[in-house]
Amino acid sequence: NAGVTQTPKFQVLKTGQSMTLQCAQDMNHEYMSWYRQDPGMGLRLIHYSVGAGITDQGEVPNGYNVSRSTTEDFPLRLLSAAPSQTSVYFCASRPQGGAGETQYFGPGTRLLVL
């Protein structure tokens, strides 16, 4: 198993540009989520999905869209990037009802918005 993979590892955007952060998992996990981590802070939940076709908002959803067309993939879209979205983004997956040691995080995508 590759676990949770994220691409790209690093991205620089100009204000107003759009991009999609990719996340994939090969563990057949129902639950997937996106977090952002700002310097010196904990992770904050952006969006999550409890299964294919189902998504919901987390703590900080504004400026981000998600979709879940397959169990494996959960892309995060920035439609019009803003400097406030400069952060490190982590994708995570776990089985439905699981958490803790059954939740896996990807390696992160560092995003810089100029």
Added chain:
Amino acid sequence: GESVGLHLPTLSVQEGDNSIINCAYSNSASDYFIWYKQESGKGPQFIIDIRSNMDKRQGQRVTVLLNKTVKHLSLQIAATQPGDSAVYFCADFNNAGNMLTFGGGTRLMVKP
């Protein structure tokens, strides 16, 4: 080691000493708590967890204590090693809301 709260972001300990990292949570409905370790440039890694019907749980060199009365969680690391240097986060899970909420993190630095 010395106790610190999340308002003090760095804990520096001597190799071999015990470390204690503290965390306060606010959600009374949380029924599951997790400690994560995050090394530089990596995603969080699970260390240990505890359910709200317990007040103590031990792992290998780590112990988590839960005080529901004051909504306080602590992570104790015995015989701290250089490889323990990282940022440590507590997180609480609200099963009803299906959400994991992270605290602000404490950086642990281990001096050789």
